């Protein structure tokens with residue numbers, strides 16, 4: 001009997017000071033298992049007189065129950081502690097400064113595109129779009145560049161198959177717009193978008209670049225309208241003091257064709273490194289829409305005339321923001337992009 005009580009006391013004290021669920025389980029196996037001290041004490045039962053045996057049985061059962069209960073209580077306590085510890089270790093300090101996510105800004109090409117859209121929409125133009133994968137028919141034929149035309153060499157083309165290609169300029173959108181108008185003017189559109197040429201990439205050339213086409217069709221449209229429009233473009237994009245200069249040029253889809261220079265905004269026309277000492281910077285190609293283009297696209301060229309221009313967006317952005325490498329536009333480098341965050 002004393003032995004039983006001793007076992008119980010020892011067990012309860014060990015359970016009480018136990019700190020892990022594993023140790024507790026070991027205690028359970030030891031005290032309540034078949035090879036434990038309880039079992040050993042029970043063995044002596046068979047040598048006892050009958051009347052003592054009953055009491056001994058009762059006491060030993062009680063001891064077993066007490067130990068079992070102590071183990072169960074301890075188990076609940078240890079499990080609760082484990083949960084509390086886990087929660088403590090997982091707390092989030094909401095006052096800690098968070099990780100800074102890099103945020104970009106509007107891309108300079110998008111900026112220039114939006115400035116052009118604002119400028120021309122303000123003058124009553126609408127914005128049109130056309131496909132970047134274009135047919136030979138639209139990119140060349142309707143632009144008065146037949147198959148054997150030497151001007152096809154000027155525009156090294158990415159062909160997809162014999163008839164499909166990546167558009168080499170935004171001029172085919174002119175044909176889409178003209179055909180949709182079914183011979184009825186007036187038309188005033190700009191068409192910004194991506195263009196592709198098989199150029200070797202370097203600081204000023206990229207196989208993918210962007211243009212903004214302009215097309216105006218109406219009755220009695222003259223070269224003076226074109227000049228006035230481009231003058232306004234020059235002043236709004238590069239400053240009120242800018243002037244423009246037209247030089248004769250050649251494009252199959254315009255006649256006459258001009259190359260348009262803007263007086264250098266860096267030196268006010270005196271001559272500097274930016275304008276290579278000439279005082280003028282070339283920015284775009286333009287001209288009066290070739291009557292053949294009008295006729296091919298369903299317009300009566302006796303009744304309607306018009307002008308068209310094509311602006312290189314990279315060129316404008318490079319001049320305007322002093323960017324000296326065209327590849328920076330496509331580099332997705334936030335250090336480059338973020339320089340333009342507050343320029344406009």
Ligand code: PHE
Pocket residue numbers: 168169170171213251254285286287308309310311
């Ligand atoms: N499409 C010409 C080019 O890509 C630019 C241009 C457009 C010239 C419209 C005249 C009229 O070089």
